[in-house]
Amino acid sequence: MENKRSNTHRKWLLIFLDQDKSFNKVEITYWRRDFVLKEEKSVKMLDFIGQKGLKMIPRPIFVKKDQIIDRTLKTGNLSSPIHDHLFMLGKMCSKILLLDENRKMPVFAVDCSKYKPKIQKALFEEAKKMLHFGSIRIWRLLAISKENHGLILVFEDIVHGSLMDHVRQQKRNDSELKKFALQMAEGLRYLEKFNFIHHPELVSTDDGHDELDKCRWTAPECLFSVSHEPTEKYDLISMVFTFGNCLFSMFHGGFLPFEDESSQNIKNREWRMKNFPIPEIELMPKEIIESRGRRKLFLTICRKWGSDRFFSAFFPTTANFTRMRLKEILHISDVVYASIVVYAFKKECEKERDRLC
Secondary structure: OOOOOOOHHHEEEEEEEOOOOOEEEEEEEEOOOOEEEOOOOOOEHHHHHHHHOOOOOOOOOEOOHHHEEEOOOOOOOEOOOOOOOOOOOOOEEEEEEEOOOOOEEEEEEEEOOOOOHHHHHHHHHHHHHOOOOOOOOOOOEEEEEEEOOEEEEEEEOOOEOOHHHHHHHOOOOHHHHHHHHHHHHHHHHHHHHOOOOOOOOOOOOOOOOOHHHHHHHOOHHHOOOOOOOOOOOOOHHHHHHHHHHHHHHHHOOOOOOOOOOOHHHHHOHHHHHHOOOOOOOOOOOHHHHHOOOOOOHHHHHHHHOOOOHHHHOOOOOOOOOOHHHHHHHHHHHHHHOOOOOOHHHHHHHHHHHHHHO
16 A cells, blocks of 8 residues: 555646647646546536546557657657756657647657667557556656558656756755755655666756766676676666765756766765765755764655655655564665765664664
């Protein structure tokens, strides 16, 4: 059963074409056993649809290639360019999906036709599983076009921009950055709920990443060891470490983790296990800085940032944990903040975890 504190499954978007031919989005939530407008819970979704005179259409799942056409105006929700090498499968392009003769909608699409038929088939089978995966914090797969030797993946239209550029332009308020962090946590909570591992899920720039950049964001246990220790698999715990690195970068004006370090140190597992980015007191929220060295850093941050909202979206049972859950939180929390707290606190958490075990 989904934890009551986690509301990632209670949010949807109602997308409709208004009278001025513009696409609008209204947030929908499930409240008192009915679908209502998030901002006006007294208005039911079906009543809103009736008042607007909207005609509902079924979601397109499998579409034809000729239904996907170029978008004439390169505007819409694309606030910054999508680099060709950002997605491993192929180039993400802004398109228009023709629903019928009179209706159409903006989308993004990736053409996978360059791959061999065997690979296309594997991608198609995997894509079918993902058609109903995602939340308002996850970029969702909308439809698939599979014809002869061609495969096109169609994604929903989203606001795409660079968080890195945004935080580098000027100093942002803590409240705004915390809001971004909460949105990230909600998206990660959805991935955690389905045990879905996605390596580059949290990076604050939309530029493509070379091998060095991937190393600076990832957890040290996943890096190559000069002492030939086995490399650990990137898992949910590693995702949390990347989240911590993203928090550090976001609150420090887009400063990259280990930006001034040599490539040798960044890729060195042993060096990384002993060195973490140290936060600037005047830049990081005081709730984090003041909590360094405390045994219950995780709960302290949750409470100070508002009724457990900040992290309860990511870990569902922080408020009502059992003895076993406490051990898990202690294990996770030292990884969450491994990138933003001193190494001594990490060791302290390990000792506390061993004591509880």
